[in-house]
Amino acid sequence: MKIEALVTEIRRQWPACYTLYLNFSEHIFRVKTNSTALCEELKLYFSDFVVNESPHLLTITAHDAPVPSLPVEFIKKEPDPGKKRVKEEYADIEGGRIVRKRLTGMHFIFSRDDDKHVAIGPCLKNPNQVINFINNRFIALKLNEGGLLGHAAGVEFEGRGLALAGFSGAGKSTLALHLMSRGVTFISNDRLIVKENSSGGLSMFGVAKLPRVNPGTVLNNPNLNSVITAKQREGFKALEPNDLWTLEQKYDVIIDECFGRGLFKIESSMDSLVILNWKRNGEKTDAKEIDPEKRADLLPAFMKSEGLFFLTGTEQRDTSVPSYARLLGKCRVVEITGNVDFNKATEICMAMLNGQMPEMEE
Numbered sequence: 001m002k003i004e005a006l007v008t009e010i011r012r013q014w015p016a017c018y019t020l021y022l023n024f025s026e027h028i029f030r031v032k033t034n035s036t037a038l039c040e041e042l043k044l045y046f047s048d049f050v051v052n053e054s055p056h057l058l059t060i061t062a063h064d065a066p067v068p069s070l071p072v073e074f075i076k077k078e079p080d081p082g083k084k085r086v087k088e089e090y091a092d093i094e095g096g097r098i099v100r101k102r103l104t105g106m107h108f109i110f111s112r113d114d115d116k117h118v119a120i121g122p123c124l125k126n127p128n129q130v131i132n133f134i135n136n137r138f139i140a141l142k143l144n145e146g147g148l149l150g151h152a153a154g155v156e157f158e159g160r161g162l163a164l165a166g167f168s169g170a171g172k173s174t175l176a177l178h179l180m181s182r183g184v185t186f187i188s189n190d191r192l193i194v195k196e197n198s199s200g201g202l203s204m205f206g207v208a209k210l211p212r213v214n215p216g217t218v219l220n221n222p223n224l225n226s227v228i229t230a231k232q233r234e235g236f237k238a239l240e241p242n243d244l245w246t247l248e249q250k251y252d253v254i255i256d257e258c259f260g261r262g263l264f265k266i267e268s269s270m271d272s273l274v275i276l277n278w279k280r281n282g283e284k285t286d287a288k289e290i291d292p293e294k295r296a297d298l299l300p301a302f303m304k305s306e307g308l309f310f311l312t313g314t315e316q317r318d319t320s321v322p323s324y325a326r327l328l329g330k331c332r333v334v335e336i337t338g339n340v341d342f343n344k345a346t347e348i349c350m351a352m353l354n355g356q357m358p359e360m361e362e
Helices: 003-013 038-046 127-144 172-180 215-219 222-227 230-235 240-244 255-260 296-301 320-330 342-353
Strands: 019-022 026-031 056-065 088-093 096-101 107-110 119-121 146-148 153-157 160-166 187-188 192-196 203-207 266-267 274-278 286-289 333-335
Touching: 003 056, 003 107, 003 119, 019 038, 019 203, 026 038, 026 127, 026 286, 038 056, 038 127, 056 127, 056 146, 107 127, 119 127, 127 146, 127 192, 146 320, 153 172, 153 266, 153 342, 160 172, 160 266, 172 222, 172 255, 172 274, 172 342, 187 203, 187 266, 192 320, 215 222, 215 230, 215 240, 215 296, 222 255, 274 296, 274 342
Parallel strands: 026 056, 056 119, 160 274, 274 333
Antiparallel strands: 019 026, 088 096, 096 107, 107 119, 146 192, 153 160, 153 187, 192 203, 203 266, 286 333
16 A cells, blocks of 8 residues: 555545644644534644645645545554553555554554645544644654654743653643743643754754643642633542542643733743652752763653654664763753752742752752
């Protein structure tokens, strides 16, 4: 099976007549779909990035259709460490790849070319998977430009960019939103592509994905009042602190509604990186600058596998720990340890965004 023939047939059978244009860091994506409802949902979600018709770099089509049955043999993707359920399968075909979501039946077909990017299946029932596919196309674009992928949030203040990483459940999204309450601009919630820029420093590129937070984050940030209802708020406030902390429930934060327009972009310099290496009920919260080449133990908190939605080319990519260490050595890296204290971490991060390093209390 050739990708060109497959994409052509899907687009013939399920014509995509509704169009929007998205500007991701001066890269224009044309997104077309056969569903007016899906088009409107995508326009609303990507509202900070929608532009008028423009010359575009690539085209993505999303076809709301029955689950397809394709004559290919899929290979299951083994679960990530700590996970048990197989969620995705893939098949490499001539010219590209197909990824199938087991639970929803959504199929994603893509190549390294500019126009062979297709989502097909029950798109309208699974708009978040279409959104993720669009964002993954931008990630792949930046990785092919030589970037390394980071599992991190990002913010910017007055021209200075700060990345926020941490081991699982450390609270990088929560900290990013605390910083937004202090007037910073949001860059990314969970993924950053980092590359060296022409001045020898670092640039970071986020994805147009709204932050998703747990109820405890909402309760402790007044700017997030609109995220849940008053009834939900009372129910969460009645929970024991430990039950609230471990609750597996997430809510999208609409940045425009909570913080105002114009505070979401996806490109910035990366002047600093904070790695959250703290724990609940730990000792006094502290911060210290570290050398990433000497603290390889911390780098897995930032490193992220490129995953199924990235097709490598013929060139060799170095995604080793030493490669990440060398790259991150071009910015300031600070480890925060001790007790989980978002107020203190916010002060540390704001000082760093102002080009300073605060004195910690004795």
